[in-house]
Amino acid sequence: MPLFAKTPVEKMTEPYHRRWWALLVLCLSLLIVVMANTSLVVAAPDMTKDLGLSSSDLQWVIDGYTVPYAALMLVLGAIGDKYSRRGALVLGLLIFAGGSVMGGLVDETNLVIVARAIMGVGAAVVMPATLSLLVAIFPRAERAKAITAWSATSGLAIAAGPLAAGWLLENHAWGSTFLMNVPVAVLGVVGALLLVPPSKAEGMGRIDYAGGLLSMVSVGSLVYATIEGPHFGWGVGPITAAVVAGVGLLAFVAWELKHPNPMLNVRKFTERPFSGSMMAVLFFFFGTFGSIYYSTQFLQFVLGYDALETGIRLLPLAGAVFVGAAVTGKLAPKLGVKIVVGTGMVIGTAGVFLLTQIETGSTYTDFLTPLLLLGFAIGLSLSPATDTIMGSFPEDELGVGGGANDTALELGCALGIAILGSLLATSYKDKLTDMVGGHLPAEAMDVAKDSVGGGIAVAEQVAKNPQGGAEQAQTLLGAVHESFAHAIAHTSLIGGIIMAAGTLIVIAVLPGRKHTTKHGEEDAAPATEEQTETVGA
Numbered sequence: 397m398p399l400f401a402k403t404p405v406e407k408m409t410e411p412y413h414r415r416w417w418a419l420l421v422l423c424l425s426l427l428i429v430v431m432a433n434t435s436l437v438v439a440a441p442d443m444t445k446d447l448g449l450s451s452s453d454l455q456w457v458i459d460g461y462t463v464p465y466a467a468l469m470l471v472l473g474a475i476g477d478k479y480s481r482r483g484a485l486v487l488g489l490l491i492f493a494g495g496s497v498m499g500g501l502v503d504e505t506n507l508v509i510v511a512r513a514i515m516g517v518g519a520a521v522v523m524p525a526t527l528s529l530l531v532a533i534f535p536r537a538e539r540a541k542a543i544t545a546w547s548a549t550s551g552l553a554i555a556a557g558p559l560a561a562g563w564l565l566e567n568h569a570w571g572s573t574f575l576m577n578v579p580v581a582v583l584g585v586v587g588a589l590l591l592v593p594p595s596k597a598e599g600m601g602r603i604d605y606a607g608g609l610l611s612m613v614s615v616g617s618l619v620y621a622t623i624e625g626p627h628f629g630w631g632v633g634p635i636t637a638a639v640v641a642g643v644g645l646l647a648f649v650a651w652e653l654k655h656p657n658p659m660l661n662v663r664k665f666t667e668r669p670f671s672g673s674m675m676a677v678l679f680f681f682f683g684t685f686g687s688i689y690y691s692t693q694f695l696q697f698v699l700g701y702d703a704l705e706t707g708i709r710l711l712p713l714a715g716a717v718f719v720g721a722a723v724t725g726k727l728a729p730k731l732g733v734k735i736v737v738g739t740g741m742v743i744g745t746a747g748v749f750l751l752t753q754i755e756t757g758s759t760y761t762d763f764l765t766p767l768l769l770l771g772f773a774i775g776l777s778l779s780p781a782t783d784t785i786m787g788s789f790p791e792d793e794l795g796v797g798g799g800a801n802d803t804a805l806e807l808g809c810a811l812g813i814a815i816l817g818s819l820l821a822t823s824y825k826d827k828l829t830d831m832v833g834g835h836l837p838a839e840a841m842d843v844a845k846d847s848v849g850g851g852i853a854v855a856e857q858v859a860k861n862p863q864g865g866a867e868q869a870q871t872l873l874g875a876v877h878e879s880f881a882h883a884i885a886h887t888s889l890i891g892g893i894i895m896a897a898g899t900l901i902v903i904a905v906l907p908g909r910k911h912t913t914k915h916g917e918e919d920a921a922p923a924t925e926e927q928t929e930t931v932g933a
Contacts, residue, residue, distance in 0.1 A: 405532045405595040414591055415533045419542055421587035422526040423549040425489060428580045429519040430550055432492075433461060433809075434557030435573050437692050438703035441849060442570040443508075453505050459623045459810070460512035465519045466806040467616030471608030473524030473799030474659055477597040481529045481795060486588050488521025493581035500574035511574070523806075527798030531786050532595040540728065540783050544721045547778040550805075551717025551771060554688060559707030566704055597792035607652050607659035614644035615803060622814040660796055669733065670788040672906035673781040676737050677801065678808040679898030680777055683748050683891050684770045686812030688713075690820050690884055691751065691763055697848045698877050699760060709760055713771035720775020728780045734906040740777030741899040743769050748895050751888035756878045816891050824848065824883035831875040844876065851876035 405412065412418065436443075436458055444454055476484030495514030502508055526546065534542045564572040618641035625634035652658040665671045688710075695706045720740070728736045747769030754762060782801050789797035825845040836844065836854070844851040855876060859869035 400589055401591055401593040403593055405593050406598055408593070411535045411538075412533050412593055415538075415542075418533055418592045419530065419545060421584060421591050422485075422530055423546060424580065424587065425485060425522050425584045426526050426546060426549050427553050427556065428577050428584070429492070429522050430553035431557035431560065432496075432515055432519065432577060433458070434554050435561035435576075436557075437689065438558045438561050438696070438706055439565060439570045439573040441696070442565060442703075444849070446570060447503070447505050447508070449505060453509075455623065456509050457505070457512060459619075459814075460509040461516040461519070462623070462806065462810050463616055463619050464513055464516035465523075466619045466803055466810060467612045468517060468520035469524050469802045469806070470611045470615075470660060470796060470799035471603075471605075472521050473528065473795030473797075473802075474603050474608065474793075475795070476521070476525050476528060477793060477795035478600050478603055479596060481525050481532065481595045482588055482592050483594075484521050484795070485525040485529065485592065486585050488518045488525060489581045489584045489588070490518070491515075492518030492522060493578050494518070496574045496577040496581070498574075500571040500578075515577075523802040524795050524798030527782070527786060527801060528794035529592060529595055531794050531797070532791070533593065539786075540779070541725060543783045543786070544725050544779040547782055548717055548721040548775055550778065551721075551774045552714045554717075554771075554774075555707065555710040555714035557707075558692065558703065558710055562702065562704030562707035565702075597794070600792045601657040604652075604655055604657055604659040607648060607655060610644055610648035610651060611659060614641050614648055615807065617641035617644060619807065619810050622811055660800060664788055667788065668905050668907045669784050672902050673733070673737070673784040674800065674804045675898065675905065676741060676777060676781045676902045677785070677804040678811075679895060679902065680741055680744060680773070680781075681805050681808030682812035682815075682898070683895035684744055684774060684812070685809040686816030686891055687748050687751060687766070687770060687888065689813050689817060690887065691767070693848060694754070694758075694880065694884060695760065695763065697852060698880055701760075709763075710767065712764060713767040716768045716771030717775040720772040720777075721779060722775075723772075724776045724779050727776075728783075732908065733780045733784050734903065734908055736780050737777045737906065738899065738903040740773045741895070741902060743776065744773030745892055745895040745899055747773065748888055749892040752885045752892065754881050754884045754888070756874070756881050758881060812891075816887050819890055820883045820887045821847070823886045824879050827879035827882045828875060831879060832872060836872070844872070848876060848880040851879070 401414070401418075440454060440458070443449060443457065447453070449457065472484065472488075492515050495511050495516075495518055498514065499508055499511030502511060527543075530542050530546055531539060560576060561573040564576060617637040621634045621637035621641060625638070649662050652660060652662045665674075692706060692710070695701045695709060696703075701709065724736055724740075747766040750766040750769070751763075785801045785804075786794070786797045789800075824847075828845055828851065829841075832844070833841065840854050840857070844854040852873065855869045855873040858872055859866055
């Protein structure tokens with residue numbers, strides 16, 4: 397048995413015998429890419445204090461990763477298809493590790509943002525490569541099971557990131573949350589060379605770089621506008637970005653429709669299984685990641701849990717993801733994609749709506765059921781939707797398929813955090829102003845309204861001030877907690893309504909188990925086969 401995996405998948409006459417070990421490497425690579433965002437949530441307070449981050453600075457430390465990550469996945473997935481999917485995985489892990497080293501060692505805000513952007517570029521290479529390699533390595537009969545494991549890893553990372561970061565922050569500075577990625581990335585590189593076979597598209601034509609550029613500009617501008625506009629006002633920059641995104645999208649569609657070898661065949665969006673699954677991924681992660689984002693803040697800032705304690709309390713969510721993944725593996729072949737994905741979205745929507753009951757006296761127990769529902773919904777819905785998306789692409793476009801799936805996922809996360817985060821901030825600010833407006837100096841009030849962390853910091857300063865005292869500080873702290881609880885309930889109501897609307901749209905678009913293929917033949921195959929067919933509207 398050779399030490400390194402050398403035989404290309406395309407030349408194998410039977411399924412790769414070490415494919416499950418290869419899947420472990422792919423899931424490990426996916427894990428650190430997703431953890432890079434979730435771990436930063438619990439490290440943010442330490443970073444803010446150490447670097448003196450403003451609200452804008454912190455937003456871009458977080459989202460400096462998101463913009464290149466979302467914008468580049470489609471084109472980098474195509475490049476991986478063309479030249480080497482395993483090579484793309486290895487290169488992406490090395491770029492990601494390099495950005496992590498930089499982020500862990502620098503102590504200046506702009507350099508941290510640059511490091512996060514470098515990590516985002518690496519993630520944009522890794523993410524589609526993991527999916528394209530998975531689909532290339534596994535035979536169709538096992539593909540749904542492998543994608544279920546891949547999907548469950550995404551859910552695991554939601555809890556694993558805060559848990560690992562919280563453990564490190566007990567005894568180390570925030571830079572350790574960057575550096576922890578390095579040994580895992582190196583392990584992924586070694587594992588890829590030893591266990592993941594080479595793979596690339598055979599007979600693939602020239603890459604549509606013009607289409608790739610248009611997709612980068614469109615998605616990147618859209619993500620920038622949704623981050624910058626809701627949080628910091630719709631000035632010239634965000635408005636320009638929104639216009640560029642709209643014009644770029646129209647230009648992209650027009651170009652792809654006439655190009656003989658398009659980057660992404662946009663006609664796929666007329667196929668109901670593909671478009672319905674893409675919308676399911678986008679809407680689902682819009683609601684779930686936005687909800688987890690502000691729920692974590694409540695656990696830290698209002699209930700007073702430290703980073704490690706917060707990570708531990710997210711573990712039930714990860715457990716629920718695995719339960720949902722196990723259930724979907726049994727139900728999807730019997731019930732079909734529409735029922736399973738639709739049911740998962742209904743459960744996720746219910747989890748978001750439950751957060752409308754959060755109030756000042758809420759405890760961790762009040763968050764437990766919503767977290768369990770959201771985790772179960774992730775495990776139930778993501779795998780069949782991803783399987784359907786990947787099954788819509790031929791073997792020479794697997795990287796593009798992975799890029800399309802991951803762009804919908806990351807765009808949903810970015811929109812959820814940006815839009816719901818903006819609603820949260822506005823609701824918190826308005827409520828706090830109603831409660832304590834006029835009782836604080838203007839400068840202190842501005843800090844308190846900026847964020848719940850700012851409000852707590854002002855209360856601490858009031859307690860130390862002879863003109864304030866403990867009683868006044870406690871009154872302000874109570875107002876901050878009540879305002880934030882009100883903001884979560886209000887934001888969850890709007891997020892739940894958006895999720896409910898998205899659920900109805902997805903259920904309407906996804907076809908039933910018996911539908912007509914492109915060739916006009918009726919197909920009533922089980923979901924595991926149905927998901928890999930290219931079907932028409």
